[in-house]
Amino acid sequence: xxxxxxxxxxxxxxxxxxxxxxxxxxxxxxxxxxxxxxxxxxxxxxxxxxxxxxxxxxxxxxxxxxxxxxxxxxxxxxxxxxxxxxxxxxxxxxxxxxxxxxxxxxxxxxxxxxxxxxxxxxxxxxxxxxxxxxxxxxxxxxxxxxxxxxxxxxxxxxxxxxxxxxxxxxxxxxxxxxxxxxxxxxxxxxxxxxxxxxxxxxxxxxxxxxxxxxxxxxxxxxxxxxxxxxxxxxxxxxxxxxxxxxxxxxxxxxxxxxxxxxxxxxxxxxxxxxxxxxxxxxxxxxxxxxxxxxxxxxxxxxxxxxxxxxxxxxxxxxxxxxxxxxxxxxxxxxxxxxxxxxxxxxxxxxxxxxxxxxxxxxxxxxxxxxxxxxxxxxxxxxxxxxxxxxxxxxxxxxxxxxxxxxxxxxxxxxxxxxxxxxxxxxxxxxxxxxxxxxxxxxxxxxxxxxxxxxxxxxxxxxxxxxxxxxxxxxxxxxxxxxxxxxxxxxxxxxxxxxxxxxxxxxxxxxxxxxxxxxxxxxxxxxxxxxxxxxxxxxxxxxxxxxxxxxxxxxxxxxxxxxxxxxxxxxxxxxxxxxxxxxxxxxxxxxxxxxxxxxxxxxxxxxxxxxxxxxxxxxxxxxxxxxxxxxxxxxxxxxxxxxxxxxxxxxxxxxxxxxxxxxxxxxxxxxxxxxxxxxxxxxxxxxxxxxxxxxxxxxxxxxxxxxxxxxxxxxxxxxxxxxxxxxxxxxxxxxxxxxxxxxxxxxxxxxxxxxxxxxxxxxxxxxxxxxxxxxxxxxxxxxxxxxxxxxxxxxxxxxxxxxxxxxxxxxxxxxxxxxxxxxxxxxxxxxxxxxxxxxxxxxxxx
Amino acid sequence: xxxxxxxxxxxxxxxxxxxxxxxxxxxxxxxxxxxxxxxxxxxxxxxxxxxxxxxxxxxxxxxxxxxxxxxxxxxxxxxxxxxxxxxxxxxxxxxxxxxxxxxxxxxxxxxx
Ligand code: HEM
Ligand SMILES: [Cu+2]
Numbered sequence: 003x004x005x006x007x008x009x010x011x012x013x014x015x016x017x018x019x020x021x022x023x024x025x026x027x028x029x030x031x032x033x034x035x036x037x038x039x040x041x042x043x044x045x046x047x048x049x050x051x052x053x054x055x056x057x058x059x060x061x062x063x064x065x066x067x068x069x070x071x072x073x074x075x076x077x078x079x080x081x082x083x084x085x086x087x088x089x090x091x092x093x094x095x096x097x098x099x100x101x102x103x104x105x106x107x108x109x110x111x112x113x114x115x116x117x118x119x120x121x122x123x124x125x126x127x128x129x130x131x132x133x134x135x136x137x138x139x140x141x142x143x144x145x146x147x148x149x150x151x152x153x154x155x156x157x158x159x160x161x162x163x164x165x166x167x168x169x170x171x172x173x174x175x176x177x178x179x180x181x182x183x184x185x186x187x188x189x190x191x192x193x194x195x196x197x198x199x200x201x202x203x204x205x206x207x208x209x210x211x212x213x214x215x216x217x218x219x220x221x222x223x224x225x226x227x228x229x230x231x232x233x234x235x236x237x238x239x240x241x242x243x244x245x246x247x248x249x250x251x252x253x254x255x256x257x258x259x260x261x262x263x264x265x266x267x268x269x270x271x272x273x274x275x276x277x278x279x280x281x282x283x284x285x286x287x288x289x290x291x292x293x294x295x296x297x298x299x300x301x302x303x304x305x306x307x308x309x310x311x312x313x314x315x316x317x318x319x320x321x322x323x324x325x326x327x328x329x330x331x332x333x334x335x336x337x338x339x340x341x342x343x344x345x346x347x348x349x350x351x352x353x354x355x356x357x358x359x360x361x362x363x364x365x366x367x368x369x370x371x372x373x374x375x376x377x378x379x380x381x382x383x384x385x386x387x388x389x390x391x392x393x394x395x396x397x398x399x400x401x402x403x404x405x406x407x408x409x410x411x412x413x414x415x416x417x418x419x420x421x422x423x424x425x426x427x428x429x430x431x432x433x434x435x436x437x438x439x440x441x442x443x444x445x446x447x448x449x450x451x452x453x454x455x456x457x458x459x460x461x462x463x464x465x466x467x468x469x470x471x472x473x474x475x476x477x478x479x480x481x482x483x484x485x486x487x488x489x490x491x492x493x494x495x496x497x498x499x500x501x502x503x504x505x506x507x508x509x510x511x512x513x514x515x516x517x518x519x520x521x522x523x524x525x526x527x528x529x530x531x532x533x534x535x536x537x538x539x540x541x542x543x544x545x546x547x548x549x550x551x552x553x554x555x556x557x558x559x560x561x562x563x564x565x566x567x568x569x570x571x572x573x574x575x576x577x578x579x580x581x582x583x584x585x586x587x588x589x590x591x592x593x594x595x596x597x598x599x600x601x602x603x604x605x606x607x608x609x610x611x612x613x614x615x616x617x618x619x620x621x622x623x624x625x626x627x628x629x630x631x632x633x634x635x636x637x638x639x640x641x642x643x644x645x646x647x648x649x650x651x652x653x654x655x656x657x658x659x660x661x662x663x664x665x666x667x668x669x670x671x672x673x674x675x676x677x678x679x680x681x682x683x684x685x686x687x688x689x690x691x692x693x694x695x696x697x698x699x700x701x702x703x704x705x706x707x708x709x710x711x712x713x714x715x716x717x718x719x720x721x722x723x724x725x726x727x728x729x730x731x732x733x734x735x736x737x738x739x740x741x742x743x744x745x746x747x748x749x750x751x752x753x754x755x756x757x758x759x760x761x762x763x764x765x766x767x768x769x770x771x772x773x774x775x776x777x778x779x780x781x782x783x784x785x786x787x788x789x790x791x792x793x794x795x796x797x798x799x800x801x802x803x804x805x806x807x808x809x810x811x812x813x814x815x816x817x818x819x820x821x822x823x824x825x826x827x828x829x830x831x832x833x834x835x836x837x838x839x840x841x842x843x844x845x846x847x
Numbered sequence: 848x849x850x851x852x853x854x855x856x857x858x859x860x861x862x863x864x865x866x867x868x869x870x871x872x873x874x875x876x877x878x879x880x881x882x883x884x885x886x887x888x889x890x891x892x893x894x895x896x897x898x899x900x901x902x903x904x905x906x907x908x909x910x911x912x913x914x915x916x917x918x919x920x921x922x923x924x925x926x927x928x929x930x931x932x933x934x935x936x937x938x939x940x941x942x943x944x945x946x947x948x949x950x951x952x953x954x955x956x957x958x959x
Contacts, residue, residue: 298932309865327958328880579852
């Protein structure tokens with residue numbers, strides 16, 4: 003891979019360009035910081051926030067170790083202990099691990115790919131604020147002593163109303179869902195940005211490997227989070243309104259929750275691991291002084307890993323009573339998922355073996371990673387074997403395995419990455435006198451803590467017990483574990499001090515201190531808000547990028563877009579596969595809108611928590627209104643035609659092309675939404691086939707006329723959306739079509755509400771009615787959102803944002819309504835088929 | 848760069864092999880669950896599982912044959928060669944994964 007920029011005359015005005023761009027891109031001082039939308043700013047905030055949660059979660063982990071250090075500990079009572087370990091697990095995974103890897107992605111991806119920012123900066127900011135608010139709700143609940151207490155996987159019926167009557171479980175369901183909205187929105191924009199916003203000439207085969215990892219991870223998030231979001235919504239509905247999805251006495255099934263949870267939960271492990279593996283694949287070649295071995299093999303491996311990891315969720319449920327044949331599928335799947343992991347491992351080892359490795363602090367952590375992750379992987383393969391899992395299930399062996407995997411995959415590469423990229427941020431490097439001992443304390447402490455847990459587990463110590471009597475033979479192992487955890491914590495403390503010290507007193511380093519060949523080093527240190535003063539061209543050929551030289555030429559504006567135009571924040575959009583520039587993407591300026599929207603979203607969540615349902619609904623409507631408002635200001639108010647981007651190339655602005663980022667973003671949204679919908683269908687079938695109390699003599703009914711009415715109305719709306727698109731592109735007025743679509747959607751919603759009213763058995767009485775309710779509710783909700791699309795279309799036509807050349811809005815509406823119609827037909831078809839399905843239950847032996 | 852770029856639609860091929868694997872998982876798991884819940888004859892259940900598995904294997908093998916023999920269009924350049932290699936190898940991986948993960952449906956007792 004090589005990057006070249008034409009050599010322009012000497013003395014080009016780098017400083018002037020910097021001032022011009024800075025004025026356009028910078029976030030204002032003081033309160034205006036709250037309006038930041040820049041990926042560097044938000045990424046950094048996310049790193050820090052996730053670290054704060056890591057510290058809180060770590061303290062909670064220490065508390066559990068203090069309690070368990072000796073038998074009959076009375077440091078905490080059982081209830082406190084339940085809240086503490088539940089919050090430890092939940093925080094570490096939902097508030098630290100996922101956001102932390104995303105924060106790496108947010109901060110680094112645009113820089114490594116050679117672009118200026120993400121495709122939807124306001125969404126980045128919204129995602130961050132949702133994360134912060136959701137995390138705060140959870141933390142405050144801990145202080146108020148109403149924290150979740152049913153374990154981080156919240157199994158029903160323990161987490162149902164009967165056994166957890168207070169708000170504890172609601173805090174988890176609402177808080178975590180809130181955080182997941184943020185994760186999901188970031189994932190979507192990562193996919194769009196990686197596919198559409200790279201340095202020109204960076205075709206997919208020349209994309210730095212980090213890009214592949216992040217792309218695959220973000221896609222996994224888009225598919226993995228919806229099942230859990232659905233599960234949380236259904237459980238919250240059950241808790242708040244009494245619809246029995248998980249209540250076995252009324253036709254629900256507690257196991258449905260486990261399926262939905264682990265459908266998310268297992269892939270989540272890889273969602274955490276892959277970005278860190280991406281960081282490793284970026285760092286290892288640099289330290290080995292040679293290109294990564296097996297680029298293509300790694301791409302194949304991560305695609306395989308992404309899929310296989312979805313197919314093995316049941317290995318968390320080996321003991322719930324599943325037929326052996328089905329267990330065998332998941333056991334075999336769990337074992338072979340080790341293969342793509344091994345492929346990456348060997349690629350890294352080969353890179354190191356063929357290179358001339360050089361030692362430095364990041365390499366120390368990479369070594370730690372190899373050691374710890376291998377151990378975790380081996381116990382993982384052990385647990386994939388069903389008989390062994392039956393033995394070790396719910397003992398401390400699982401806790402040990404999980405920490406070896408999670409800390410190996412996450413903590414060690416993360417620290418390696420910190421030390422590797424900090425010079426970019428600070429221009430300074432670590433003080434060895436602290437960094438090296440910190441590593442050894444963490445490494446030794448970690449192994450001391452968690453290796454012992456394998457043994458206590460094999461000796462039969464169950465997880466989640468708050469104390470033990472002392473005659474089981476675990477005493478000294480537990481004590482060692484606790485001591486180890488303190489050693490590790492001291493290590494983490496030293497690493498934090500080291501990083502802070504580095505900010506002030508670190509050795510100054512030159513640009514690109516590690517001799518890397520990726521583009522993030524071809525910029526100012528610390529990076530300017532616009533990242534690149536001009537955008538490099540990646541030329542064909544095989545010489546690696548030399549970021550140090552490139553940096554100066556880019557700073558002088560010798561790449562693409564090396565100028566300021568109209569006060570716009572401009573970035574380049576490229577063709578997805580070839581990386582040839584095909585549009586100028588004009589990004590939005592800083593705005594308080596994301597913060598305000600997140601505050602209202604948070605208010606909706608809180609109102610829900612305090613059972614003020616009408617207020618919550620109102621807040622939801624305001625939030626949706628704010629989204630429409632945000633849409634109002636997007637894009638450009640007139641046609642521009644091709645705009646010069648430098649080097650004699652001109653491309654149209656993103657508003658005038660078919661492959662604009664919003665189009666791809668809606669496709670991602672629909673994939674996520676489609677996964678949610680599929681999970682709902684799965685849930686319906688699952689209850690039908692597996693839940694007790696679905697006798698065939700329950701005669702469900704649904705009003706066929708109303709159902710037909712909904713479908714016809716949806717088809718009319720979808721057709722009218724086509725009409726609006728056709729007439730606008732022909733230059734005539736589309737408002738009549740839009741009005742027709744709106745009326746059709748209103749009719750569909752009315753009919754759907756009528757249909758819900760006529761569902762029998764009543765949704766409160768039996769899961770049969772409840773699932774019918776959920777399916778119809780899904781259709782009504784999507785029709786309602788379609789209405790918002792139409793309102794937004796009307797407003798934007800009025801304001802001149804839509805023209806025969808600028809059709810993105812109308813195309814989005816058409817796609818949404820098509821999707822609504824298709825899912826509507828499926829959902830209502832299922833509702834109508836339920837009576838027949840239930841009747842066949844008579845054939846069950 | 849000169850020549851035509853690889854159409855973005857082709858990117859779906861990266862997922863093709865493993866999507867078939869997913870489909871095999873879903874269909875086999877569901878079929879097995881339904882068969883056991885409704886007490887189908889062991890023989891009938893076994894045969895239907897085997898046929899489903901076979902259909903999926905044929906689907907992947909067909910794609911593999913189809914894509915491995917097609918020379919990438921020289922006009923599409925390096926990116927197309929890269930994409931083809933990766934797609935072919937994901938297909939091979941998916942084929943192997945399908946055999947290993949679902950072979951138990953041919954041998955294990957069906958409903959205990
Ligand atoms: C990378 C950082 C860490 C992550 C992601 C993490 C995550 C988790 C998770 C998910 C659980 C499961 C809780 C449950 O079973 O409900 C857990 C349990 C536990 N963690 Fe951690 N943890 C981390 C670090 C630590 C540290 C530093 C300690 C000790 C100081 C610790 C001690 C424990 C203990 C004792 C349990 C068992 C609680 C129980 O189930 O009884 N963890 N951890
Ligand atoms: Cu798992």
